[in-house]
Amino acid sequence: MRLKAHLRRRCRERGLSKSSTTGKTSFHGELQKLTTKELNKAQCEILKTVQRDAFSNELTAIQNQSGKGSEMNANKRHRRKQQGYSRFHRLDPFIDADGILRVGGRLSCAEGSYESKHPAIIPQDHHITELIIRHCHIQTAHQGRGMTINQLRSSGFWVLSGSSTVSRLIRKCVTCRRLRGESQWQKMSNLPKDRVEPTPPFTYSCMDVFGPWVIKEGRKELKRYGLLFSCMASRAVHIETLNSMTTDSFINALRRFLSIRGPVRQLRSDRGTNFIGAEAELREGSNTHQDKIQEFLLRNDCDYIHFKFNVPSASHMGGVWERQIRSIRRVLETLLYEAGQQLDDESLRTLMNEAAAIVNSRPLTVDNLNDPTHPEPLTPNHLLTMKTNVLLPPPGHFQREDLYSRKDGGEFSISLTNSGSVGSESFSRVFNHVRNGLAHSVKPV
Numbered sequence: 050m051r052l053k054a055h056l057r058r059r060c061r062e063r064g065l066s067k068s069s070t071t072g073k074t075s076f077h078g079e080l081q082k083l084t085t086k087e088l089n090k091a092q093c094e095i096l097k098t099v100q101r102d103a104f105s106n107e108l109t110a111i112q113n114q115s116g117k118g119s120e121m122n123a124n125k126r127h128r129r130k131q132q133g134y135s136r137f138h139r140l141d142p143f144i145d146a147d148g149i150l151r152v153g154g155r156l157s158c159a160e161g162s163y164e165s166k167h168p169a170i171i172p173q174d175h176h177i178t179e180l181i182i183r184h185c186h187i188q189t190a191h192q193g194r195g196m197t198i199n200q201l202r203s204s205g206f207w208v209l210s211g212s213s214t215v216s217r218l219i220r221k222c223v224t225c226r227r228l229r230g231e232s233q234w235q236k237m238s239n240l241p242k243d244r245v246e247p248t249p250p251f252t253y254s255c256m257d258v259f260g261p262w263v264i265k266e267g268r269k270e271l272k273r274y275g276l277l278f279s280c281m282a283s284r285a286v287h288i289e290t291l292n293s294m295t296t297d298s299f300i301n302a303l304r305r306f307l308s309i310r311g312p313v314r315q316l317r318s319d320r321g322t323n324f325i326g327a328e329a330e331l332r333e334g335s336n337t338h339q340d341k342i343q344e345f346l347l348r349n350d351c352d353y354i355h356f357k358f359n360v361p362s363a364s365h366m367g368g369v370w371e372r373q374i375r376s377i378r379r380v381l382e383t384l385l386y387e388a389g390q391q392l393d394d395e396s397l398r399t400l401m402n403e404a405a406a407i408v409n410s411r412p413l414t415v416d417n418l419n420d421p422t423h424p425e426p427l428t429p430n431h432l433l434t435m436k437t438n439v440l441l442p443p444p445g446h447f448q449r450e451d452l453y454s455r456k457d458g459g460e461f462s463i464s465l466t467n468s469g470s471v472g473s474e475s476f477s478r479v480f481n482h483v484r485n486g487l488a489h490s491v492k493p494v
């Protein structure tokens with residue numbers, strides 16, 4: 050539009066110079082700033098050009114309609130409808146003093162600008178229409194269809210089939226697709242070998258640290274962390290507590306874990322400083338006493354623990370254990386709400402173990418969970434303890450104030466029963482059952 054205004058000014062100046070001189074024209078200096086009147090004139094010229102290209106038959110029919118009544122016979126009315134005048138006859142169109150086709154209506158006496166009461170009609174498939182819609186879309190800070198159409202009306206434009214036209218152009222907007230586009234779903238790769246190999250629980254494990262929790266020890270408040278070990282095959286969990294994030298504290302927790310769950314062949318984790326330090330110390334110690342360690346491992350039919358770390362800044366690669374941490378946090382929220390928000394070291398370890406027992410009682414697949422003819426769903430506790438029931442806290446009246454007292458609690462004994470036993474089914478058979486169930490429950494992405 051500005052280019053059109055500059056060309057109109059240049060042509061007018063050239064005409065004046067020809068009439069006042071011998072026909073020679075010259076250009077003096079830079080382009081001067083345009084006035085509002087010149088911009089409006091340029092806009093009118095562009096709109097008339099667009100309407101002549103798109104609505105030539107309609108403009109002729111409306112001009113004939115504005116003539117004398119004797120000239121409006123039935124043949125002309127029929128020919129006018131055949132020419133396509135009915136495309137926007139509901140808009141009550143008329144041609145204003147500038148020769149622009151505008152929307153009619155009954156709002157001529159209302160307050161407001163002339164352009165907003167009688168917007169100019171423009172086609173939906175013209176390049177100028179696309180430029181106008183994109184300009185109004187940018188003026189509304191790349192908002193949706195409704196706000197863009199409202200901006201078009203306020204600017205004095207009426208686009209035929211405006212909703213569909215605006216929606217089509219917004220879908221092509223690069224900025225909108227970048228800011229509000231739907232994320233693409235990536236096809237998942239094959240499961241690693243340690244996820245599908247039938248091995249005893251925790252042979253292939255993963256680990257991560259979560260927390261911290263603040264405990265009370267006398268008058269001091271100390272931080273404690275949770276160390277999660279998760280089996281890659283059976284999806285069972287084991288939780289240890291860390292007094293600090295140092296390498297020594299992690300090695301002690303790893304020793305406790307190995308003493309309970311047995312030897313481990315591989316450990317997956319992220320690149321935590323305590324994990325990296327422990328792996329370096331164990332590797333350095335094994336290099337110093339290579340012969341003795343190899344002889345000991347061969348005698349006990351074990352392999353050296355292999356640490357497998359994720360690449361840096363790739364937390365999404367640890368989704369196997371990150372999802373387990375979320376489940377444990379949800380269980381701990383309820384347990385801490387019932388037991389108290391401020392605990393001592395011993396109470397925190399107790400709640401950690403209870404949370405691990407609850408998470409290990411979840412079903413490994415939910416395909417036939419509501420089927421009465423299907424047997425009881427398998428859980429990680431089936432593979433670890435051959436039991437399914439979660440052991441609840443002992444019965445009795447425990448006051449909340451006892452959590453912060455220094456005296457020892459009363460002694461109690463609990464009788465355990467072997468409920469929910471699987472029987473003499475071997476681990477390989479149970480694992481194959483679990484793997485087959487999970488294979489049917491996995492859906493392609």
